Amino acid sequence: MKKDMATAEPWQTAEIPGPKKALVITKPEVAAAMIKRAKRHILIVGHKAAEIELEDKKLIDCMIELAKKANIPVVATAHAISEFLKRGYQPAGWMPAVDIGNRLTDPEWKGLDGNGPYDLALFVGLPYYMEWTILSGLKHFAPNLKTMTLDNVYQPNASWSFPNISAKDWLENLKVIIEKVGGE
Amino acid sequence: MRVKIGELKTDVGLVKNLELSIGRIVEEKWAEPMGPTPFPSLTALREWDMKLLQRYKPFYMPFCDVCCLCTFGKCDLTGNKRGACGIDMAGQQSRIVLIACCIGAATHIGHARHLVEHLIETFGRRHPLDVGGLNVQVEAPVTRLVCGVKPETLGDLEEVLDYVETQVTHLLSVAHTGQEGSNIDFESKVFHAGMIDQVGMEVADIAQIATYGFPKADPEAPLVDLGFGTINVEKPVILCIGHNVVPSVGIIDYMKENGFDGEIEVCGLCCTAHDITRYYKRGKIVGPISWQLRFIRSGVPDVVVLDEQCIRTDSLYEAQKIKAPVIVASEKNCMGLQNRTNDPADAIVEDLVGGKMPGALILDPEKVGEVAVKVALKVTPLRKKFKVIPEVDEVIQRAKECRQCNDCRRACPQDLHIPEAMKAAAEGTLAKLADLYELCVGCGRCEHACPVGLPVHSFIVKAGEKKLKEETYKVRAGRGAIQDVEIRNVGSPIVLGEIPGVVAFVGCANYPKGGAEVAEMCTEFANRRYIVVTSGCAAMSAGMYKDEEGKVPYETFTGEFAAGGIVNVGSCVANSHIAGAAIKIANIFAKRNLRANYEEIADYILNRVGAVGVAWGAYSQKAASIASGCWRLGIPVVVGPHGTKYRRMLLGRADRGEDWHVYDARTGEKVYVGPAPEHLFYAAETKEEAMVMIAKLCMRPNDTTKGRAIKLTHYIDLHKRLFGTMPEDIHLFVRTIGDIPITMKDEIVRILEEKKWKETVVPDPTLLPRLIRKRKE
Numbered sequence: 035m036k037k038d039m040a041t042a043e044p045w046q047t048a049e050i051p052g053p054k055k056a057l058v059i060t061k062p063e064v065a066a067a068m069i070k071r072a073k074r075h076i077l078i079v080g081h082k083a084a085e086i087e088l089e090d091k092k093l094i095d096c097m098i099e100l101a102k103k104a105n106i107p108v109v110a111t112a113h114a115i116s117e118f119l120k121r122g123y124q125p126a127g128w129m130p131a132v133d134i135g136n137r138l139t140d141p142e143w144k145g146l147d148g149n150g151p152y153d154l155a156l157f158v159g160l161p162y163y164m165e166w167t168i169l170s171g172l173k174h175f176a177p178n179l180k181t182m183t184l185d186n187v188y189q190p191n192a193s194w195s196f197p198n199i200s201a202k203d204w205l206e207n208l209k210v211i212i213e214k215v216g217g218e
Numbered sequence: 219m220r221v222k223i224g225e226l227k228t229d230v231g232l233v234k235n236l237e238l239s240i241g242r243i244v245e246e247k248w249a250e251p252m253g254p255t256p257f258p259s260l261t262a263l264r265e266w267d268m269k270l271l272q273r274y275k276p277f278y279m280p281f282c283d284v285c286c287l288c289t290f291g292k293c294d295l296t297g298n299k300r301g302a303c304g305i306d307m308a309g310q311q312s313r314i315v316l317i318a319c320c321i322g323a324a325t326h327i328g329h330a331r332h333l334v335e336h337l338i339e340t341f342g343r344r345h346p347l348d349v350g351g352l353n354v355q356v357e358a359p360v361t362r363l364v365c366g367v368k369p370e371t372l373g374d375l376e377e378v379l380d381y382v383e384t385q386v387t388h389l390l391s392v393a394h395t396g397q398e399g400s401n402i403d404f405e406s407k408v409f410h411a412g413m414i415d416q417v418g419m420e421v422a423d424i425a426q427i428a429t430y431g432f433p434k435a436d437p438e439a440p441l442v443d444l445g446f447g448t449i450n451v452e453k454p455v456i457l458c459i460g461h462n463v464v465p466s467v468g469i470i471d472y473m474k475e476n477g478f479d480g481e482i483e484v485c486g487l488c489c490t491a492h493d494i495t496r497y498y499k500r501g502k503i504v505g506p507i508s509w510q511l512r513f514i515r516s517g518v519p520d521v522v523v524l525d526e527q528c529i530r531t532d533s534l535y536e537a538q539k540i541k542a543p544v545i546v547a548s549e550k551n552c553m554g555l556q557n558r559t560n561d562p563a564d565a566i567v568e569d570l571v572g573g574k575m576p577g578a579l580i581l582d583p584e585k586v587g588e589v590a591v592k593v594a595l596k597v598t599p600l601r602k603k604f605k606v607i608p609e610v611d612e613v614i615q616r617a618k619e620c621r622q623c624n625d626c627r628r629a630c631p632q633d634l635h636i637p638e639a640m641k642a643a644a645e646g647t648l649a650k651l652a653d654l655y656e657l658c659v660g661c662g663r664c665e666h667a668c669p670v671g672l673p674v675h676s677f678i679v680k681a682g683e684k685k686l687k688e689e690t691y692k693v694r695a696g697r698g699a700i701q702d703v704e705i706r707n708v709g710s711p712i713v714l715g716e717i718p719g720v721v722a723f724v725g726c727a728n729y730p731k732g733g734a735e736v737a738e739m740c741t742e743f744a745n746r747r748y749i750v751v752t753s754g755c756a757a758m759s760a761g762m763y764k765d766e767e768g769k770v771p772y773e774t775f776t777g778e779f780a781a782g783g784i785v786n787v788g789s790c791v792a793n794s795h796i797a798g799a800a801i802k803i804a805n806i807f808a809k810r811n812l813r814a815n816y817e818e819i820a821d822y823i824l825n826r827v828g829a830v831g832v833a834w835g836a837y838s839q840k841a842a843s844i845a846s847g848c849w850r851l852g853i854p855v856v857v858g859p860h861g862t863k864y865r866r867m868l869l870g871r872a873d874r875g876e877d878w879h880v881y882d883a884r885t886g887e888k889v890y891v892g893p894a895p896e897h898l899f900y901a902a903e904t905k906e907e908a909m910v911m912i913a914k915l916c917m918r919p920n921d922t923t924k925g926r927a928i929k930l931t932h933y934i935d936l937h938k939r940l941f942g943t944m945p946e947d948i949h950l951f952v953r954t955i956g957d958i959p960i961t962m963k964d965e966i967v968r969i970l971e972e973k974k975w976k977e978t979v980v981p982d983p984t985l986l987p988r989l990i991r992k993r994k995e
Binding site: 048054111113127128131135136137140163168170 | 275279282667863904906940943
């Protein structure tokens with residue numbers, strides 16, 4: 035196992051925040067349980083999801099599967115929208131990453147569907163440092179929101195994050211989460 | 219002047235010991251009446267700032283969860299907790315932004331002060347400020363607007379500098395523990411820092427244009443050489459890095475006066491390079507700031523001359539590796555070297571050539587010129603272009619030492635896949651390392667992270683050597699100001715929206731995916747007949763691209779400030795001409811009073827001038843202050859994804875209809891105008907997102923229906939091409955049926971019906987009640 039594997043250190047070495055840091059997701063079942071427990075969740079997918087290959091598919095394909103299985107509305111950021119549409123999936127919305135981040139800090143915002151604020155925001159596929167900063171904004175200014183990253187790198191500003199793990203372990207974890215989130 | 223009167227008898231009485239003190243006698247030559255805010259204080263424009271900040275609220279993204287600025291600390295501010303001094307997280311973040319902008323503003327202003335002092339000494343206080351002959355009557359639009367004075371000579375710039383220096387001091391004092399407590403007031407002061415920064419930049423650039431014979435608002439400024447491959451390595455090479463051109467001028471003058479013109483290559487990195495080519499047609503630009511390590515390590519430079527700003531602080535160390543003597547020429551950057559300013563030039567030359575010292579501090583630009591040239595001539599045959607870039611065999615051999623620990627990748631700001639490339643190199647192929655060359659920002663953090671001390675950056679440069687040597691481009695030398703006549707020609711189509719926008723690509727080179735993205739964006743918008751303006755490192759990146767015919771964008775597009783032009787204004791301090799152009803549209807085209815009339819002009823620009831700044835690779839505090847000068851003036855700024863590290867955005871909320879009302883100056887009615895422009899400061903994740911947003915941010919409430927239709931055409935076209943679908947928010951930008959692009963009418967009308975769209979009016983827009991001509995009964 036590589037040195038950075040399974041340790042909860044920020045992926046970019048110097049991006050050390052604190053005192054409050056993300057709880058480490060050690061088992062994908064725990065992440066699935068938290069996703070299932072959320073009453074109003076939202077999945078924010080950045081452009082890198084369409085670039086990252088996980089064996090025979092792209093990360094974005096896993097996210098579409100997850101969104102469908104758990105019935106999570108998706109916000110595509112940057113040009114990720116075109117990749118969703120190419121796959122025949124219509125996200126709930128698309129907007130810049132900083133825009134959705136900003137809206138999530140607003141307790142008055144009723145969400146994309148107007149039905150009220152979200153309680154869990156899942157992030158994946160943004161540039162590491164950009165996700166880091168946006169999650170920092172939410173950590174400090176969205177007290178009623180929990181955040182989770184589904185990337186394979188530790189994002190210390192999330193409420194929950196995987197540690198730095200290999201692509202193989204990542205795919206395994208995502209498969210478990212997708213399997214577990216459906217149904218009652 | 220001080221007047222003291224011991225006793226004065228008058229008809230009304232006796233006055234004793236009268237003492238009068240007069241600071242300055244102003245000879246009034248400018249007929250325009252003084253506006254409301256000459257030499258504005260920290261709070262003079264606070265109401266305007268509040269209007270902007272009410273609409274564009276800060277979204278803070280703390281880069282650090284604690285405050286460690288005083289001995290109470292560290293204080294944990296997590297979750298907007300308050301620290302020992304009482305500050306909360308929002309206040310702390312805005313405070314840090316203010317400090318950054320003060321650093322940026324002070325840097326330009328300090329640069330301007332040194333430059334003006336030197337130029338006054340050389341050319342005299344009465345040297346006229348001619349920056350464009352009869353073509354530029356409004357020579358200093360920013361200074362006129364902010365200060366309410368019309369500088370005519372170099373000496374006139376001194377009082378302007380006195381003012382901005384005072385403001386920087388006050389602004390910095392605001393950041394002391396136990397001063398300002400409101401984040402919104404910090405933000406207002408951030409705007410103030412940006413505004414005075416624009417003044418400082420303008421002072422610096424008009425002073426050097428007026429004295430050094432730079433192109434004067436010339437749309438046909440010469441095309442000059444850009445790129446590593448343009449430099450003749452057979453000659454002695456003097457490399458100048460930084461922003462203050464004065465020492466470089468000393469070098470070029472000495473060369474010319476002593477018959478060495480053409481014998482020595484003088485080239486530059488960063489903004490000094492721009493200004494070298496504005497002064498000297500044979501001068502060459504190596505590239506943006508991120509080329510520093512690769513060029514020094516290549517062994518090509520024989521002497522390295524450092525002035526100020528954006529210089530790698532390890533330049534001396536790097537230059538020592540290639541045995542190139544260093545001359546530091548600014549008191550802001552002494553590098554620990556011995557001050558040899560008062561020593562005879564030949565003695566310094568002897569010590570540098572003989573290797574008795576690695577470099578020298580010389581604070582006399584003429585002496586810098588003599589020493590640099592003499593050292594270059596003597597040291598070149600001795601150095602034999604000694605380099606520290608390894609040969610291919612060595613790269614392959616040493617790559618085998620790589621432990622695949624990932625530390626290099628985790629240190630890389632771009633998260634480049636270095637370990638995979640090292641593995642391939644160890645197996646004998648450098649192709650993957652070569653792929654990293656164009657994405658690498660040249661920071662060198664990978665090397666410091668490497669536990670076995672591999673010179674990773676040098677490996678990447680070696681692998682990309684072919685590309686490096688083939689870098690032979692052209693950039694139009696910085697032209698400086700925009701002509702008044704150009705403003706007259708484009709003022710109407712810009713304000714009415716028929717020229718879809720003015721897009722300025724500025725700033726540094728911390729690009730997320732290489733500089734080619736800047737060239738691509740410039741070309742896209744020039745092809746769409748926007749006016750494209752460039753400056754600084756972005757202007758260089760815009761030129762580092764060739765089309766199928768082998769032409770760079772500056773050869774393909776005109777240098778005029780006109781639809782479809784790509785206009786390089788020059789170095790960082792030339793950014794002031796971009797703000798100046800927007801100001802001149804309000805003044806020259808719309809005939810709004812300029813003098814100390816900041817609020818009205820900013821209101822005009824926000825509502826009518828579709829200008830957007832793009833700092834795709836912004837990294838510095840100067841870039842932060844330049845951006846903040848744009849915000850107060852109503853010009854939105856787009857940064858790349860690294861820009862989120864500036865800690866806060868200023869974002870509008872398109873979904874909050876109540877935020878997007880203006881007064882119709884004709885009636886006093888409040889009118890909904892849609893989110894135009896939607897954001898004031900915003901970081902895009904990718905160039906695709908940036909391009910769509912740039913087109914959107916060019917929309918303004920004042921657009922005519924024809925103009926809005928043109929702008930919508932570009933927005934929709936880019937959105938469809940890059941996002942694969944129609945914009946979701948199209949109904950927010952259609953005010954009347956006439957706004958709809960004719961070729962998309964059916965599709966858009968259908969969307970409007972689905973969205974239950976209602977027609978509104980196109981107002982004479984303003985946020986300022988005092989500009990309403992007729993009050994509602």
